[in-house]
Amino acid sequence: MIFKYAGIETELEDHDCPHCKKPLEPWLGPPDSGWGVLLVCCNNQCPHYKDSDKDIVNKRSDCTLGCRYAENPENGYKSFNLVAMCF
Ligand SMILES: [Zn+2]
Numbered sequence: 001m002i003f004k005y006a007g008i009e010t011e012l013e014d015h016d017c018p019h020c021k022k023p024l025e026p027w028l029g030p031p032d033s034g035w036g037v038l039l040v041c042c043n044n045q046c047p048h049y050k051d052s053d054k055d056i057v058n059k060r061s062d063c064t065l066g067c068r069y070a071e072n073p074e075n076g077y078k079s080f081n082l083v084a085m086c087f
Contacts, residue, residue: 001026003037010037013077017041017069019048024071040082041069 003010003026015024022043029035041049048069070082 005037010073012037012039012073015039015071015077017043017046017048018079019069020046022046024069027070035072036074038082039071039073039077040084
Protein backbone atom coordinates (compact mmCIF):
# COMPACT_ATOMS: atom_id res chain seq x y z
CA MET A 1 0.00 0.00 0.00
CA ILE A 2 1.07 3.58 -0.43
CA PHE A 3 0.70 5.85 2.56
CA LYS A 4 0.99 9.60 2.14
CA TYR A 5 1.61 12.10 4.90
CA ALA A 6 3.17 15.54 5.03
CA GLY A 7 3.69 15.33 1.30
CA ILE A 8 5.83 12.21 1.64
CA GLU A 9 4.81 8.99 0.00
CA THR A 10 5.81 5.83 1.77
CA GLU A 11 5.43 2.39 0.34
CA LEU A 12 4.47 -0.16 2.93
CA GLU A 13 4.17 -3.90 2.67
CA ASP A 14 0.68 -5.30 3.06
CA HIS A 15 0.55 -7.22 6.29
CA ASP A 16 -2.29 -8.91 8.12
CA CYS A 17 -2.78 -9.04 11.85
CA PRO A 18 -1.78 -12.56 13.00
CA HIS A 19 -4.49 -12.43 15.68
CA CYS A 20 -7.59 -11.43 13.72
CA LYS A 21 -6.33 -11.69 10.10
CA LYS A 22 -7.48 -8.15 9.30
CA PRO A 23 -5.17 -6.01 7.18
CA LEU A 24 -2.99 -3.69 9.23
CA GLU A 25 -3.60 -0.01 8.66
CA PRO A 26 -0.97 2.69 8.37
CA TRP A 27 -0.88 4.96 11.39
CA LEU A 28 1.36 7.95 11.92
CA GLY A 29 2.89 7.97 15.38
CA PRO A 30 2.67 11.08 17.55
CA PRO A 31 5.41 13.59 16.69
CA ASP A 32 7.14 13.18 20.05
CA SER A 33 7.17 9.39 19.89
CA GLY A 34 10.03 9.22 17.44
CA TRP A 35 8.00 6.83 15.32
CA GLY A 36 7.30 7.28 11.70
CA VAL A 37 4.51 5.37 10.06
CA LEU A 38 3.44 2.22 11.83
CA LEU A 39 1.21 -0.61 10.72
CA VAL A 40 -1.51 -1.06 13.30
CA CYS A 41 -4.42 -3.43 13.74
CA CYS A 42 -7.37 -1.08 14.18
CA ASN A 43 -9.90 -3.83 14.74
CA ASN A 44 -11.75 -3.33 18.02
CA GLN A 45 -12.78 -6.98 17.94
CA CYS A 46 -9.20 -8.19 17.63
CA PRO A 47 -8.56 -10.86 20.31
CA HIS A 48 -5.13 -9.36 20.99
CA TYR A 49 -6.64 -5.97 21.70
CA LYS A 50 -9.58 -7.25 23.71
CA ASP A 51 -7.37 -9.35 25.95
CA SER A 52 -5.01 -6.46 26.58
CA ASP A 53 -7.84 -4.59 28.26
CA LYS A 54 -7.49 -6.53 31.47
CA ASP A 55 -3.76 -6.03 31.77
CA ILE A 56 -3.86 -2.29 32.01
CA VAL A 57 -4.10 -0.81 35.48
CA ASN A 58 -5.68 2.58 36.03
CA LYS A 59 -7.62 2.23 32.85
CA ARG A 60 -9.96 5.15 32.40
CA SER A 61 -13.49 3.93 31.95
CA ASP A 62 -14.38 6.69 29.53
CA CYS A 63 -11.51 5.87 27.29
CA THR A 64 -10.58 2.95 25.12
CA LEU A 65 -7.12 2.00 26.18
CA GLY A 66 -5.46 -1.16 25.11
CA CYS A 67 -2.55 -2.75 23.38
CA ARG A 68 -2.97 -3.02 19.69
CA TYR A 69 -0.89 -5.26 17.52
CA ALA A 70 1.52 -3.12 15.55
CA GLU A 71 4.53 -3.47 13.32
CA ASN A 72 7.24 -0.92 12.70
CA PRO A 73 8.25 -0.75 9.04
CA GLU A 74 11.39 1.18 9.99
CA ASN A 75 12.45 -1.73 12.12
CA GLY A 76 12.05 -4.52 9.61
CA TYR A 77 8.33 -4.88 10.36
CA LYS A 78 9.10 -6.02 13.88
CA SER A 79 5.93 -6.51 15.89
CA PHE A 80 5.25 -4.79 19.18
CA ASN A 81 2.38 -3.77 21.42
CA LEU A 82 1.17 -0.28 20.76
CA VAL A 83 -0.58 1.17 23.77
CA ALA A 84 -3.23 3.27 22.19
CA MET A 85 -6.19 5.11 23.51
CA CYS A 86 -9.32 6.68 22.14
CA PHE A 87 -9.03 5.27 18.68
ZN1 LIG B 1 -5.82 -7.78 15.05
